[in-house]
Amino acid sequence: MSLPKVRSTTVLGVFHNGEVALGADGQASMGNTIAKSNVKKIRKLQDGKIVTGFAGSTADAFTLLEKFEEKLGAYAHNMKRAAIELAKDWRKDRYLHKLEAMMVVANKSELLIISGTGDVLEPDMGIAAIGSGSMYAQAAATALKKHAPHLSAEEIVREGLNIAADICVFTNHNLIVEKPV
Template sequence: MKQRIKSTTVLAISHNGQIAIGADGQATMGNTVAKSTVKKIRKIADGKVVTGFAGSTADAFTLLERFEEKLNSHGGNVKRSAIELAKDWRTDRYLRKLEAMMIIVDKNGILNISGSGDVIEPDEEVESIGSGSMYAKSAALALKRHAPHLTAEEMVKEALTIAADICIYTNHNFMIEVL
């Protein structure tokens, strides 16, 4: 059986007017670290939109390219572009086979796009994807509730650190972007 490069943790938080998105740098193949400095966060639309991806890297880049096309054809409307991508992802024979997820952030908020056709706006302005996502999301929610003095960037860094301390598929090589 062919092993795929996968596994990661991506986390986005909106807090006190700041939106931060971060990811670790680990990619695994089976139960082996394939690379520890993968950049899973990308700025697009002249830095107005930031995306994070989890899953198969090639699949994620395919989705990122498709999202950028949608963004260009819908005048920069992130939500509309995300919905159109999700519709294509669910119905297109080629895209349906892609194994990745995306978080997209802009000044208006956070969106999670999945291959099942979902475009999710998180209730508590915290969203995560990847193998360490539930560790990071749990930590982020606790920080939002009990450490509101922290910035969104500080919360992302601390929550990813907690996830990396627990999840074997998450490392401490973080990339964090702030809007």
């Protein structure tokens, strides 16, 4: 008998009116049960210049985060290049290839999604969403950007995540939102 994996989350990043914000809820689920309600899925790197969010298996996500930090060091803190090199390794390396996680990374001017299939995506409309509640959060953020352009990126992320938490059973209202410096 195998144990259910700890997973489920919602991560939302928004680039709006010249600023970026990245946030996530705090829920980790094990099967149909809430395992923890205040998980910190947002991390700051390089003295806050880069903010990352992860979804998927927690141990796998931390492994990817460490590898991403290594790539940032190897490529002179060039976030996009580090993301591309991580995705290449993730796709080729036997150990990394088995990891089940995704990441959103952001600096003041870029927002990227990194996946285990070797993709590094610059999302359309400046909205990046991953995890079980991602489509709810993305839909809410899209509507907010279009119909409430006066809101800040941080306000759009918070409201998008709150809307997702109202709909998705794997997303809660315990939010962490960060902005790169």
